[in-house]
Amino acid sequence: MAAVRHLGLFPWCVDPALTFFGTEDAIREKAVPMWWRVKEWKLEATASVLANSDPPSTETYSDSFVFKITDIPLRLLSTSTFQTETDLVVAGKAGSGLGGLGPAYDWSFDALLGDPEENIVLELSLTIGPNFEFSAFGADTRSVSSNGKFEEIGSITSNFCGVSFSAPLKYNFAYHESLYVITSFESTLTATEYWEYDPNDGRGPIYNSSTGAKIRYDVF
Numbered sequence: 001m002a003a004v005r006h007l008g009l010f011p012w013c014v015d016p017a018l019t020f021f022g023t024e025d026a027i028r029e030k031a032v033p034m035w036w037r038v039k040e041w042k043l044e045a046t047a048s049v050l051a052n053s054d055p056p057s058t059e060t061y062s063d064s065f066v067f068k069i070t071d072i073p074l075r076l077l078s079t080s081t082f083q084t085e086t087d088l089v090v091a092g093k094a095g096s097g098l099g100g101l102g103p104a105y106d107w108s109f110d111a112l113l114g115d116p117e118e119n120i121v122l123e124l125s126l127t128i129g130p131n132f133e134f135s136a137f138g139a140d141t142r143s144v145s146s147n148g149k150f151e152e153i154g155s156i157t158s159n160f161c162g163v164s165f166s167a168p169l170k171y172n173f174a175y176h177e178s179l180y181v182i183t184s185f186e187s188t189l190t191a192t193e194y195w196e197y198d199p200n201d202g203r204g205p206i207y208n209s210s211t212g213a214k215i216r217y218d219v220f
Helices: 024-036
Strands: 039-052 057-068 105-109 124-128 135-136 150-161 163-169 180-194
Touching: 024 039, 024 150, 024 163, 039 124, 135 163, 135 180
Parallel strands: 150 180
Antiparallel strands: 039 057, 039 180, 105 124, 124 135, 150 163
16 A cells, blocks of 8 residues: 655654664664564564572573564554554654654563563563664663663674664663572564555565565666
8 A cells, every 4th residue: 555655764853873873874774674664573582590599590591572563553642553654654653762852663561581480571672763772671670771881691683674783782780689680681683574565556565575575676
């Protein structure tokens, strides 16, 4: 149905220096396809956890989670969600991303890591857009984030549209003693579905929904 004819930078103005990507070239090469092209993401994560038990013990957990653009409200407090490519242009979550300067794709939810009885809650948060951010384990002393300031314990690598970039994951607090301590956290964020941008002219979509590959070259 796509009424979209141009994959521009973003539906708002940003100062590249204030974003995660830092430069206009990096925004164009990485943030733009993240915003306009990807419809669904899969996060795969592996964490090593040191329990402050007697004696101390270390366990390693792995899990995966799906983040769908079509699950996100079009606007703050809206019950409608992103469903078409046109929505990417005309809608956005008010007050999210870049301190409220424009829309962003945001997800936040709790997920148990490992055995539910162990009660290790991931509290995942992901923002897609110029101000890319990933964090896990909430806002307490175990929190790790792509914007963390202290000890580096892992990384997140994102793969989409033939593009890849990595960001270190660091503790958000210098002090992180608790019932358990995260000693490592490695994760990958991979695009698993893409917007097709079908102009409905009878000749099919512009992009392959599974791979993101361009399959038509007669339109933009």
